[in-house]
Amino acid sequence: MHILTAAQTRAADQATIQAERITSTDLMERAAMALSEWLLDRLARQAVHIFCGPGNNGGDGLVIARHLHHAGHAVHVWLLPANAYSSDFTANRQRLPADVPCAELDVQRLPPLPAGAVLVDALFGTGLTRVLTDDAATLVHYINQAHLPVVAVDIPSGLFADAPQPADSPVVAARFTVSFELPKLAFLLPQNAQWVGEWHLLPISLDKKFIHNLPVDNYFVEAAFLRGRLPYRGKFSHKGTFGHALLLAGSKGKIGAAVLASRACLHAGVGLLTTRVPAVGYDILQTSAPEAMTLVDPAQDHITELPDLKPYAAVGIGPGLGQDDVSCKVLRQLLQEATVPLVLDADALNLLGTHRDILDLLPPDTLLTPHPKEFERLIGEPARDDYHRLEQFRGFAQQRRCYCVLKGAYTALATPEGVLYFNSTGNPGMATGGSGDVLTGLLLALRADKRLSALDAALLGLYAHGRAGDLAALETGQAGLVAGDIVRFIGPALHELTAPVLGL
Numbered sequence: 259m260h261i262l263t264a265a266q267t268r269a270a271d272q273a274t275i276q277a278e279r280i281t282s283t284d285l286m287e288r289a290a291m292a293l294s295e296w297l298l299d300r301l302a303r304q305a306v307h308i309f310c311g312p313g314n315n316g317g318d319g320l321v322i323a324r325h326l327h328h329a330g331h332a333v334h335v336w337l338l339p340a341n342a343y344s345s346d347f348t349a350n351r352q353r354l355p356a357d358v359p360c361a362e363l364d365v366q367r368l369p370p371l372p373a374g375a376v377l378v379d380a381l382f383g384t385g386l387t388r389v390l391t392d393d394a395a396t397l398v399h400y401i402n403q404a405h406l407p408v409v410a411v412d413i414p415s416g417l418f419a420d421a422p423q424p425a426d427s428p429v430v431a432a433r434f435t436v437s438f439e440l441p442k443l444a445f446l447l448p449q450n451a452q453w454v455g456e457w458h459l460l461p462i463s464l465d466k467k468f469i470h471n472l473p474v475d476n477y478f479v480e481a482a483f484l485r486g487r488l489p490y491r492g493k494f495s496h497k498g499t500f501g502h503a504l505l506l507a508g509s510k511g512k513i514g515a516a517v518l519a520s521r522a523c524l525h526a527g528v529g530l531l532t533t534r535v536p537a538v539g540y541d542i543l544q545t546s547a548p549e550a551m552t553l554v555d556p557a558q559d560h561i562t563e564l565p566d567l568k569p570y571a572a573v574g575i576g577p578g579l580g581q582d583d584v585s586c587k588v589l590r591q592l593l594q595e596a597t598v599p600l601v602l603d604a605d606a607l608n609l610l611g612t613h614r615d616i617l618d619l620l621p622p623d624t625l626l627t628p629h630p631k632e633f634e635r636l637i638g639e640p641a642r643d644d645y646h647r648l649e650q651f652r653g654f655a656q657q658r659r660c661y662c663v664l665k666g667a668y669t670a671l672a673t674p675e676g677v678l679y680f681n682s683t684g685n686p687g688m689a690t691g692g693s694g695d696v697l698t699g700l701l702l703a704l705r706a707d708k709r710l711s712a713l714d715a716a717l718l719g720l721y722a723h724g725r726a727g728d729l730a731a732l733e734t735g736q737a738g739l740v741a742g743d744i745v746r747f748i749g750p751a752l753h754e755l756t757a758p759v760l761g762l
């Protein structure tokens with residue numbers, strides 16, 4: 259799915275209006291009708307108080323008021339006074355049945371809101387041009403202080419769709435944000451979670467062709483985008499077909515990371531896996547991942563030597579590696595000698611951050627999987643906010659010609675071309691030690707599979723990792739989920755994305 263800017267969203271509205279030969283009032287009716295139905299599916303008998311601004315977001319609120327009223331709900335409409343109103347606002351103000359209570363707000367004397375009411379925030383949407391002040395700001399504080407459930411129409415009022423706002427700007431804190439057709443960048447960033455709440459998208463048949471042709475550099479990745487991209491396993495395949503991966507992982511006290519990454523790699527369909535561990539990990543790995551071949555390092559506690567790379571189709575390094583100087587030498591040598599795809603995680607990334615000269619050795623198309631703290635160490639500069647971090651991230655992938663992952667609730671992938679793909683799967687149960695090691699193993703298996711491009715391997719891996727976590731959580735609950743549970747569901751998650759055998 260494309261992630262559009264506010265300006266592109268407006269253009270898509272206009273294109274739809276022209277292509278379908280409808281009026282903007284018709285499109286508003288369609289959008290607000292969909293939102294009314296969303297509300298009607300969830301409302302019991304609560305009174306609904308709808309706050310409407312002067313533009314089309316407020317117009318949506320008026321349409322919603324009409325539909326809820328016709329459905330028999332007690333609705334109160336509150337209008338924010340303004341000098342000018344959009345024409346669709348005015349049209350729908352006239353269409354509001356006379357028996358719906360509707361009043362202009364006097365922000366000096368705001369009415370008490372009844373306990374148990376549901377609030378609908380239709381003050382400002384994508385037309386927000388500046389930070390809210392004066393009456394609008396007072397109203398936002400009043401809504402937030404009511405501590406009642408708020409449903410935001412399109413976007414919480416006061417929040418920019420695709421840019422940061424100054425700290426302490428007034429923004430409605432919604433429990434639900436219900437938007438139309440496509441997600442907004444603002445929904446995907448941790449700094450906005452307190453306002454956006456749980457977000458939902460409603461289809462309103464915007465012009466697909468127009469949207470498809472818009473130049474975008476942010477995408478939201480769902481199953482439909484990936485389904486069928488993982489090639490099926492041909493009848494006469496053998497283990498060589500799926501590649502032989504090498505994993506360098508583990509140090510004393512962190513052999514579990516090597517185990518988790520190895521098991522994930524095996525469950526993701528790798529043909530053969532060799533895992534290099536220090537001697538302390540030999541028994542552990544052979545017992546807990548017997549399908550992996552173990553290549554024991556001469557040193558007891560850290561990996562100190564790089565094995566011959568010739569047999570391998572891809573190499574992963576980092577989980578539980580530690581940051582010993584000798585391991586750093588191994589990393590340096592790997593970057594200098596490798597001619598196959600690389601996956602770098604955890605301590606491999608931390609080592610790149612502390613030995614910045616090795617960064618210049620990164621082979622093109624290397625896949626790096628930092629979480630935000632590791633990313634900060636990697637680039638050596640803290641981000642001002644989540645938007646700034648995304649731009650650092652995009653710039654890093656472009657400058658280093660690599661694929662970089664930024665892990666989180668909506669894990670992002672940046673490509674060497676500077677395009678960002680946000681993953682849609684995963685849940686907070688995965689915020690548990692070892693989940694990232696599982697991702698590394700999974701990605702390593704897909705990078706060892708020569709049938710997949712670097713981009714497809716990364717996108718499929720991120721999606722399948724989150725999906726496996728979602729399937730696991732159905733069984734364990736989120737709190738009960740541990741990283742090993744994710745491994746058990748990698749197979750089913752990948753199966754959902756696999757092309758049908760000889761499918762047309």
Ligand SMILES: NC(=O)C1=CN([C@@H]2O[C@H](COP(=O)(O)OP(=O)(O)OC[C@H]3O[C@@H](n4cnc5c(N)ncnc54)[C@H](OP(=O)(O)O)[C@@H]3O)[C@@H](O)[C@H]2O)[C@@H](O)CC1
Pocket residue numbers: 267268271285286287289290311312313314315316317318342343344381382383384385386387388389390391394411412413438462464
């Ligand atoms: N996407 C879709 O597919 C569809 C979208 N639709 C809906 O349209 C919404 C966009 O509507 P919109 O363009 O009329 O803008 P909106 O958000 O109502 O605000 C504009 C008004 O606010 C004002 N204003 C701005 N900033 C301000 C500030 N800081 N403080 C005070 N005032 C401020 C601005 O005035 P001005 O900047 O000129 O002073 C103007 O009066 C969109 O979010 C969705 O709900 C559906 O109906 C159809 C399908």
Ligand SMILES: Nc1ncnc2c1ncn2[C@@H]1O[C@H](COP(=O)(O)OP(=O)(O)O)[C@@H](O)[C@H]1O
Pocket residue numbers: 629665666667668669683684685686687688689690691692693694695696697723724
């Ligand atoms: N709230 C969340 N929602 C979805 N996925 C999450 C969430 N928290 C963590 N994850 C996922 O779990 C993994 C955690 O990785 P990482 O922080 O490297 O863990 P570790 O170092 O313990 O292995 C990442 O893939 C991340 O996207």
Ligand SMILES: [K+]
Pocket residue numbers: 315379380381382383410411412413414415
């Ligand atoms: K709104």
